[in-house]
Amino acid sequence: MTTTTAQDITRRKETLLASLHTGLYIDGTWRDASGGRRFEVEDPATGDVLTTVADATADDAMAALDAAHRAQAAWGRTAPRERSEILRRAFEAVTARADDLALLMTLEMGKPLAEARGEATYGAEFLRWFAEEAVRTPGRYSIAPDGRSRVLVTKRPVGPSVLITPWNFPLAMGTRKIGPALAAGCTVVLKPARLTPLTSLLLADILAEAGVPAGVVNVIPTSQAGETTGPLLKDPRTRKLSFTGSTEVGRGLLAAAADQVLRTSMELGGNAPFLVLADADVDAAVAGAMAAKFRNGGEACTAANRFLVHSALAEEFTEKLVAKVREILVGPGVQDGVTLGALVEEKQRSKVAELVDDAVAHGARVLLGGTVPDGPGWFYPPTVLTGAGPRARLHREEIFGPVVSISTFTTEEEAVTMANDTELGLISFVFTRSLDAGLRMAEVLETGMLGLNSGVISNPAAPFGGVKQSGLGREGSHEGIEEYLETVYVGIAHPHV
Template sequence: MTDQLTARRQDELLRTMHTDLYIDGAWREATGGRRFAVENPATGEELTTVADADPADAMAALDAADRAQAGWARTAPRERGEILRRAFELITARADDFALLMTLEMGKPLAESKGEATYGAEFFRWFSEEAVRIAGRYSAATDNKSRVLVTKRPVGPSILITPWNFPLAMGTRKIGPALAAGCTVVLKPAQLTPLTALLLAQVLEEAGVPAGVVNLVPTTRAGDTTGPLLQDPRARKLSFTGSTGVGRALLADASGQVLRTSMELGGNAPFLVFEDADVDAAVAGAMAAKFRNGGEACTAANRFLVHEAVAEEFTAKLVEKVRAVRLGPGTDDGVTLGPLVEEKARDKVQAFVADAVAHGAAVLLGGEVPEGPGWFYPATVLTGAGPQARLHREEIFGPVVSITTFADEAEAVRLANDTEFGLISFAFTTDLARGLRMAEVLETGMLGLNSGVISNPAAPFGGVKQSGIGREGAHEGIEEYLETVYVGIADPLA
């Protein structure tokens, strides 16, 4: 894509899209006309401004969601599904617009943004089909003196809080099951990447979502704005994707009303390469698991644990692949690694590398902040960081590989499980029995077995330990927005 063509498309898209709050089926200014700037991380320059919601705006959104709840719950499942299907088709038709917005406000290369447009749209198609498959059951009680009727009904108005790293997919992964189940929503997108969510709201409006069913409140004051919603008895569900620290605070806030919660929190994914692994496949998997989204993903491989028998070969081949990574603005042709999302994120990654070096790590590639504008950090490979290095304990959230060796399977499992997190793990082995053992002994909600990317709308996404509560996607995803109701019936044959 040429710079001139990109600039024209960018100007037209930003000029024509809505940038106000979306409440009760209408686009409106924030209270007091407050707005905040959205910046391009590749340049640090302002892209546009967006309405900045305050607590009163958020409460207006909840008011609208509450008014719309009964009608939406009564809407035929087929109709709810057809609306989601239309939204899927509209996102697909505007995939280039969504991709450009994501690259502009978040930084990932256009090819990856296009991939997210496809992935994100698929949640709407998946849950359009799940809307008509909400099922209960009818059975005889064990003593045959009564009957058991089990039905499902929507939880009710849901507060959805999404992160900046996958601006489209995180929205569709939450909105899709909520709408399919019959729940209305208030969505608060990340401050750094609200533009994609705003275009998504516009698409949902075009798809025929009734007024009040979807409400969108971008804000720079997340806690102040969403906090009162969690204390309001009309809100019945909270779904959050983000850091474990913020998740803990939200769980505390949600406890007052005993809200149903879904928490997709931090990760510290181990990437295990056993002595019998196909090393070339492991290297390809490592590139996907680490550098997809520039490493800014909770599913990114964080700790590379490699058997000492293949460590030299794996490291040499990985360095060769990493050396070919091209750093630059995501809109430029051929770029495979864009900037980090903001200066603070770039500085944090640099601090991780410096700390690792202080704890004995050798820098095989990268490790230095490049000159020039934007929040760029090069693809980096480290080996030999001591056990006290921060990157063994905390999410790097950047394009840094840190390799540690192990001697046997027992040590690999011990190192992999030595974390408070448990979102995803990766294991490369040609031994099927060992792979199945890893599925049973690794403390993780998901396992990539000989695969570096396993996210799929048809699969349940979520973690254990302090990586979260609940699952998104798959058949399990819609259950998060449904209440189970039991009706005891007197024996009809008595």
Template sequence: MSTSWTEHERAVVDAVPDGLLIGGSWRPAASGARFPVEDPALARELRTVADAGAQDARAAADAAGAAQEAWAATAPRERSEILRRAYGLLLERQDDLALLMTLEMGKPLAEAKGEVAYAAEFFRWFAEEAVRVDGGYRTSPDGRDRFLVMRRPVGPVLLITPWNFPLAMGTRKIGPAVAAGCTMVVKPAEQTPLSLLALAGILREAGLPDGVLNVLTTSRPGEVVEPLLRGGIIRKLSFTGSTAVGRLLLEQSAEQVLRVSLELGGNAPFLVFEDADLDRAVEGALAAKMRNMGEACTAANRLYVHESVAGPFADRLAARMGALTVGRGTDPGVDVGPLIDADGRAKVDELVEDAVGRGAKTLVGGEHAPGDGYFYRPTVLAGVPADAAMLRQEIFGPVAPVLTFSDEDEAVAAANDTPYGLVSYVFTRNLERAFRVSERLDTGMVGLNKGVVSNPAAPFGGVKQSGLGREGGSEGIAEFLETRYLAMPLT
């Protein structure tokens, strides 16, 4: 395993702007403060960036507010073309962007390249949606009036992106905001600001006007975010992150009655029925569990398998996960990179130790992998008891707990026994069961014989404590639009 950065890796990192983007200019934080960005594969400082505070937050909000009227008046086709140019630039620079992402958050290079392509598709999708914002012409019931229904941008928006998909979650939020005509203040995650800073540079190069996109990197999110939400300029919040933080932001948004979109935690059930294609189910579980080292809100968190096939399923999954290569994401042949930081790995340690202490059997893994960074071996646990802590919270690591069920009602009840409701997965070859179970599951999305559900053309989001609103699809741009109607008398 390589233990230092190459000359090319350093050059890619050093090419990224390291300041705050406010009103079209890169600038240091008002306090002059900076904070470190760590390479989780080496557990070493990779770069430092500007550390914004409350004064910088006010400046960014002012810049977004000042640019809103002119940006809202920009022709939809012009906004579309900016997104289309940015889409092309992302693909053109896919290799360097993927390398940057791997260095700052750890995912293997091949997976990072896939994320760049996925991220670019949000810009292409919303470039097409920008010119399709509709309205309507209606007649009042008494025939005397006409109603002209219009859609207009909600106004300046605050976008808060997570560390696990630092580029794709940026484009998933920025794309519809640009398409709708909203100016933005973006706060990327403290662990992974570099990908978003690189994206901001690409959008400027694509022709996005000054002040439309403002970026605040910070290690003090509370000091930056709360004044933005309470300041009276921001009109909408879009946040992806934990449910605990989402609740706090929802409370803070109430003061100004902001529009809110929240994509929060998950506890995804993965149901395998006795008639499922086991090979397909195992591959689906591998995809649903191991995407991004298991650090995904859509990760399969509880694998419920019919008792008649649970043994063969668990053994096959353990064989597949045990064969994965763990290492630094930039090294050839690596399947699984490090977890994001020491706290993330410690949480996985704690959850696995709790489950094993309560009687779960480790089929593979269950320990750290060698290396200087935050590596953890892919793990399969069988016989996980119902009171294990990992069944009640996101694992956010490469750990697959396998449980059994005896009938359909038991499986659905267990799947729904959680305050979360983001996504669920169902594997069966019975068509009636597929529809019946999918309709009974209390989640915003269902993967039917499929381990990955995310697609820019589909509405991504959950129910219950997994969030509010949808991202992607035609629903995605609607989150950034207000409806207004004009009443006109004809007599």
């Protein structure tokens, strides 16, 4: 990184942070939290405090719900085309501010700038996709089977929705929820992750500039998630909860949502198997593995967690993968050429280190990495392990870090058994030259999504979600807007019968 580039990044950072609203966004205005509470947001690459933001209380959350409830009727009656045009303008505005959003994501989350720019593009696409879906809400009119009446089926917005987003994709997880909610005619209260609230605050400004009316989108950062959002789930005016995060937290939220019988969307944890079948193209599998594991530093629910490689290919696959992993450049995400940034916080790095140490205790051999580096920031080196015993924790728990653990199998049936041996089922990856084998895997793997000869398949036009304890519902695609719509049936007596 040249001195000029470093100075430019520093100037952009200072300008961006100085211009950023850091209050609560409620009913179209920026305000302080009750009691003036604030919390710090840190740069994981340095440990330095970037800024402080308003720390919402339960009273603030209720004020946000009050605003969303007041705005619901008018927003729900807004013409679909008008909602569509607002979302389209929001897409264009996010695209125009992509560099600012990318820098903000890198600063507060740690990912390299190149990946953050990719997320800015990806996140914007949800706004464009749901701008187009807003005018295509389905319905139908039909003759009842006995011919004596008519069946009218229509859709209407669920109502005020509480959206809880994670820290690993600060923009895309917000737009993936806000886009369909607004397209369907729902107002929202967004609670961004404590570690990465800044991107959501900038997004609130962008949405307001695009024409989203006051009260339709409310953003309440907080350091006390349960205390702040708990009352929202008990209030009968809340009609929808959408959460992305861990399965453990998701279970608790589902229990809390049960009292009001809320519509829920849960995108929870993953334990993705990455299968390399006997006939796979090894070079393609290695390229897919690099994308599936090291994208976002491994801090993704879609990251490959368990690498299951046919014994005939294991040596070649491992050798070529290690060679590629050695090329990864670790450093602060704002530096040119960096391909692996810091993990989001010390707690996350400690968990990754614990999982690696536990795997070694259960027989794993470290081929690369595996040691916490000295110096500032929450960095962990890209790591490759082989031979971890079946009781190793990383077979059961999400690693959420840049660690590859390779195991072998000898038959397809053994591979499927190993892959399905988890309570989770978000995504799986399969590499094979055989279409027949790929289709067989699609039918027997217990997964909501399958990457066939591809290490990255997230797409706004495709339904995202899992099975088993990886969640409920789908985000993106045509299914995404359905999560924010109620189906209404009208039975019509036919006057001529």
